[in-house]
Structures are given as structure tokens and as C-alpha cells.
Amino acid sequence: MILKEKFKTLCLNYTDNKNLIDNFxxxxxxxxxxxxRHYHNLQHLENMFEEIDAVKNQIENFNNISFSVFYHDVIYDSTSKLxxxxSAEFAKERLAGLGLNDEDIQSVYAQILATKSHKKSDDEDTNFLLDADLSILGKDNGTYLEYTTQIRKEYSIYPDFLYKPGRKKVLEHFLQLESIFKTNYFKRKYEVQAKRNIESEWINL
Structure with a gap:
């Protein structure tokens, strides 16, 4: 599996303890x-890496952003607001175990926390992470519809009368942003289609 190799290669920059890497x-x-996990799964990570690999030359610390991708949804419970x-705390522990320095651990910690509100950051690497995380919003109609189905399954514990207003609130949040995507690259690539997709979903809820 590509993700597995990517993770192992990344960790070998910090430790030669292959058992530890394998366990992580x-x-x-x-x-x-x-x-x-219907959407926040390994496929989501693969998609995010596909997106950030395309802008690798614009990312200052690719190792940190890679750890952030791997760990940003490691804890995911649709009933939790935390x-x-x-996930950030979990990453902090594991990265300390791998031997990353405090500055890099703090950077990954902050990047993962930033995926909560998706607000534009002063740190451009964080903006690339946030944009890759939301890139699904700007995909073609069929891919977007599949995504909305997967998200609904993750929230299947909630009946429609609770889910729909909550989902509408999320969509409205995106539409009220000056722009959904923070970096010029992702803005050009996905902004227009993302707004179309979100408006269409909102109308049909």
C-alpha cells in the first residue's frame, strides 16, 4: 500500500526503530x-496526499504537513466536538515517540487543530493542508454526490430532522467565507466548482 510506504519512509527520517514505525x-x-468511517478513511488520506504532492515545491516543511495528514482525523467520532x-494530542504523543523536535511537534499539533475551523492561517503550509482537506468540495458532481452520501452515512445516528439543519449550517459557513480555499493554487483549481456544489446541496437538503 502506497500510504504505508509513505508513512514508513517519513518516520525513518527520525528513527530507525522499524517495530515502532510498524506499530504506529x-x-x-x-x-x-x-x-x-465512510468518508474519513484511508481513501481520504490518499486523496489529500495526491493534492499536496502536486504542490510539494510550494510547501516549506513537507514532513510536518505529511504527519498532519496522517493524524488529522485519527480520532473521529461523529457525536464528538473534540x-x-x-487527534492533535494523539499525534503529539506519537511524534514525540518518533523523536521529532518540539518545534515540529508543535507545528503538526497546530496544523491539526486548524482543521477544526478551517480559518485562513498566517502559516502557508497550514493553508495548503486545509485546502487539501477540503478539495473534495470542488470535485465533479458525481464525486461530490458520493462524498455527501458518505458523510450522511457517518452521521446515520442522527435522523434527517436533526442532520439536515446541522448540515445546512456547515454549508452556510463555507458559503459565507470570502473564499473556501486559502491558497491561490487551490482557489484557481476548485473555488468555482466548490461553490456550485455546495449551493446545489444546500438547495436539495
Whole structure:
């Protein structure tokens, strides 16, 4: 699996303890492969890497952003409002175990927390992470519809009368932003289609 190799290669920059790396990968794989994960799964990570790989030359610290991708949704419970905080704490522990320095650990921690509000950051690497995370919003109609179906499944515990107003609120939040995407690259690539997709979903809810 490409993700597995990517993770191992990344970790080998910091430690030669292959058992530790293997255990950390198995942990990631297990969490993202949970039955309740219809969208926030390994495929989501693959898609994000596809997006950030395309702008690798514009990213200042590619190792940090890669760790942020791997760990940003490692804790995911559709009934919790603390997923990002818990994921950031989880990452902090694991990265300390791998031997990253405090500055890099703090950087990854902050990037993961930023995926909660998706507000524009002063740190451009964080903006690339946020844009890659939201890139699904600007995909073609069919891909976007599949995404909305997967999200609905993740929130299947909630009946429509609770889910729909909550979802509308999320969509309205995106539409009220000056722009959904923070970086010029992603703005050019996805902004127009993303607004179309979101407006269409909002109308049909």
C-alpha cells in the first residue's frame, strides 16, 4: 500500500526503530479503517496526499504537513466536538515517540487543530493542508454526490430532522467565507466548482 510506504519512509527520517514505525502505522490503518468511517478513511488520506504532492515545491516543511495528514482525523467520532483536539494530542504523543523536535511537534499539533475551523492561517503550509482537506468540495458532481452520501452515512445516528439543519449550517459557513480555499493554487483549481456544489446541496437538503 502506497500510504504505508509513505508513512514508513517519513518516520525513518527520525528513527530507525522499524517495530515502532510498524506499530504506529497499524494504529493509523486500524483507526481509519473502522466500520463507521465512510468518508474519513484511508481513501481520504490518499486523496489529500495526491493534492499536496502536486504542490510539494510550494510547501516549506513537507514532513510536518505529511504527519498532519496522517493524524488529522485519527480520532473521529461523529457525536464528538473534540475530534481535532484529540487527534492533535494523539499525534503529539506519537511524534514525540518518533523523536521529532518540539518545534515540529508543535507545528503538526497546530496544523491539526486548524482543521477544526478551517480559518485562513498566517502559516502557508497550514493553508495548503486545509485546502487539501477540503478539495473534495470542488470535485465533479458525481464525486461530490458520493462524498455527501458518505458523510450522511457517518452521521446515520442522527435522523434527517436533526442532520439536515446541522448540515445546512456547515454549508452556510463555507458559503459565507470570502473564499473556501486559502491558497491561490487551490482557489484557481476548485473555488468555482466548490461553490456550485455546495449551493446545489444546500438547495436539495
Amino acid at each position: 502505522w497499524k494504529e493509523i490503518e486500524k483507526k481509519y479503517s473502522s466500520k463507521s 475530534n481535532e483536539e484529540k
